Amino acid sequence: MSAGPVIRVRDLDYAYGRQPALQGVSFDVHALDFVSVIGPNGGGKSTLLKLLLGLLSPRRGTVEVCGGPPSKSRLKLGYMPQRVELDPRFPVTVMDVTIMGRLGLRPTLGPYRRRDREAALAALEATDAADLRDRPFSELSGGQRQKVLIARALCGDPEVLLLDEPTASLDPTVQDDLYALLNRLNATRTILMVSHDVSMVSRFVNRVLCVNRTCVEHCVTEIPRELSLLFDAREDLRLVRHDHDHSGHPPAGGACRD
Amino acid sequence: MIEFLEALGRHAFLRHALLAGALASVASGVVGTYVVTRRITGIAGSLAHAVLGGMGLAIWLRTVHGWAWLTPLHGAVFAAVLGAVIIGAARARGGDREDTVISALWAVGMAVGVLFLFLTPGYKADLMTYLFGNIVMVDPETLRLLLVLDGVILLVVALFYDPLLAVCYDEEFARLRGVRTDAVFTLLLLLVALTIVTLIYVVGVVLVIALISLPVSAVGRFSRRLWQMMLLSAALSSVLTTAGLALAYAADLPAGAVTILLAALVYVLAGVAAALKRRA
Numbered sequence: 001m002s003a004g005p006v007i008r009v010r011d012l013d014y015a016y017g018r019q020p021a022l023q024g025v026s027f028d029v030h031a032l033d034f035v036s037v038i039g040p041n042g043g044g045k046s047t048l049l050k051l052l053l054g055l056l057s058p059r060r061g062t063v064e065v066c067g068g069p070p071s072k073s074r075l076k077l078g079y080m081p082q083r084v085e086l087d088p089r090f091p092v093t094v095m096d097v098t099i100m101g102r103l104g105l106r107p108t109l110g111p112y113r114r115r116d117r118e119a120a121l122a123a124l125e126a127t128d129a130a131d132l133r134d135r136p137f138s139e140l141s142g143g144q145r146q147k148v149l150i151a152r153a154l155c156g157d158p159e160v161l162l163l164d165e166p167t168a169s170l171d172p173t174v175q176d177d178l179y180a181l182l183n184r185l186n187a188t189r190t191i192l193m194v195s196h197d198v199s200m201v202s203r204f205v206n207r208v209l210c211v212n213r214t215c216v217e218h219c220v221t222e223i224p225r226e227l228s229l230l231f232d233a234r235e236d237l238r239l240v241r242h243d244h245d246h247s248g249h250p251p252a253g254g255a256c257r258d
Numbered sequence: 259m260i261e262f263l264e265a266l267g268r269h270a271f272l273r274h275a276l277l278a279g280a281l282a283s284v285a286s287g288v289v290g291t292y293v294v295t296r297r298i299t300g301i302a303g304s305l306a307h308a309v310l311g312g313m314g315l316a317i318w319l320r321t322v323h324g325w326a327w328l329t330p331l332h333g334a335v336f337a338a339v340l341g342a343v344i345i346g347a348a349r350a351r352g353g354d355r356e357d358t359v360i361s362a363l364w365a366v367g368m369a370v371g372v373l374f375l376f377l378t379p380g381y382k383a384d385l386m387t388y389l390f391g392n393i394v395m396v397d398p399e400t401l402r403l404l405l406v407l408d409g410v411i412l413l414v415v416a417l418f419y420d421p422l423l424a425v426c427y428d429e430e431f432a433r434l435r436g437v438r439t440d441a442v443f444t445l446l447l448l449l450v451a452l453t454i455v456t457l458i459y460v461v462g463v464v465l466v467i468a469l470i471s472l473p474v475s476a477v478g479r480f481s482r483r484l485w486q487m488m489l490l491s492a493a494l495s496s497v498l499t500t501a502g503l504a505l506a507y508a509a510d511l512p513a514g515a516v517t518i519l520l521a522a523l524v525y526v527l528a529g530v531a532a533a534l535k536r537r538a
Contacts, residue, residue, distance in 0.1 A: 053434055055430070055433075055434070074434050074435075074436065075435070075436060077434070079431065079434050081428070081430060081431060085428075085430075086427070086428060087295075087297075087427070089478070090295055090426075090427050091295065091478065091481045091482055091483055091484050091486065091487050092423070092427060092483065092484065093482060093483055096423065096483065096484075097427070099420075100423075100424045100427070100428065100431060100432065100435070101435070102435075103420070103421065103424055103432060103435035103436065103437050104435035104436035104437065108418075108421060108437070109417050109418070110417060111419065111420060112420055136482045152431075156435065
């Protein structure tokens with residue numbers, strides 16, 4: 001793994017036509033960070049993700065992923081799209097979906113090899129979904145589908161996992177389960193996750209980026225023991241200082257890396 | 259039914275028609291599975307009518323201008339490939355005009371076909387043949403053509419099954435994994451075009467659209483995987499074309515129209531069965 005940041009964004013501007021979506025965004029993501037990108041709907045979270053993936057090109061500024069432009073480094077990224085974008089009636093099994101993560105690591109012609117099958121199975125095992133492998137994808141519950149899509153992102157052996165709202169519209173217990181899984185995967189992989197719920201996220205992530213046209217980093221700090229008792233909380237409760245206004249001006253305080 | 263079997267023994271044209279139906283079913287079942295799951299039946303319809311324009315133009319050039327070497331099949335292939343490339347390009351460039359291009363191609367193709375057949379002396383009656391086909395007129399040479407088409411389709415699908423599946427299911431993800439999705443999609447459109455051209459020759463424009471969409475949609479509710487859907491829809495199409503032929507022979511009706519209505523009936527019944535199963 002390279003010594004520099006895994007993701008490096010500098011002075012990034014992007015606009016849809018004349019409508020600015022992102023302005024002056026700069027941040028680094030380091031190896032084994034667990035970053036949550038939060039912000040209001042339409043604030044530019046998905047645009048940022050698409051720029052990191054190289055599906056969009058910046059108007060100004062630079063995006064580097066794993067030391068190169070996104071278009072060159074794509075295969076080092078494991079991407080999980082929002083579930084709603086997939087056709088629920090498409091005839092595919094869990095294995096069919098997972099093994100798509102092996103595309104790009106095999107010749108274009110001919111069927112997947114045994115190696116691809118083994119990697120897909122290993123990824124399903126890593127996300128506790130191996131027993132689902134022959135089930136139709138359409139029959140799975142919401143949480144099971146998310147696990148399979150994470151496995152698909154995982155089976156290309158990526159350095160970074162990019163997840164778009166992995167816990168959207170899931171039961172709280174299922175969300176807990178999924179975050180525990182992501183926390184486990186974070187031991188060996190950098191994770192950048194778009195999310196809308198700050199409360200859950202803060203238990204595992206070490207950094208929070210708030211994107212609303214501009215991008216502001218929030219401090220994630222341990223809450224003093226006495227304070228956490230007040231909340232009757234689990235001991236892994238942490239504090240996200242959401243202390244900037246959303247007018248688009250960064251706060252005077254500046255960055256908070258420790 | 260017995261009557262039909264006896265007639266089958268007596269008449270070579272019925273045996274040819276039966277075989278043509280089965281061979282067409284393989285192509286329409288396999289390619290139709292992609293068309294239905296990727297939700298591009300509109301593109302298939304558009305290409306089918308573009309083909310009509312190509313055939314009309316070729317017939318006009320051949321008859322009126324003496325281009326004897328030019329057959330309607332040449333015109334059909336030219337129009338289908340051109341149409342596939344135009345739609346592929348409109349898609350790759352993005353924007354929301356893709357379905358406008360598809361509809362325009364549909365209308366213009368049909369209009370060009372009607373216009374040139376009108377301008378060609380002695381061809382006015384042929385329009386109905388191209389719309390509904392005439393499966394009982396199939397000769398051994400056309401059967402060989404169908405066999406070649408099936409071979410090409412099966413070969414391409416065997417080689418590109420996985421990228422085609424990935425592009426149909428989740429195009430953005432496939433692109434991020436380094437698959438050249440625009441090229442794969444254009445390949446798919448070319449397969450669709452090739453299938454349509456050949457099948458129009460056998461069963462006509464309208465039956466092509468019916469065969470490509472109805473049996474596939476009917477078995478779609480009962481298929482867990484893409485290849486199962488291909489197998490089941492090819493089998494169902496064969497049954498439908500055979501039954502359509504038998505019914506048409508018995509009642510002395512046009513085979514194409516009877517087959518289409520049978521396919522529609524099975525499609526509706528499958529929908530009802532699926533709804534009952536969900537409720538149970």
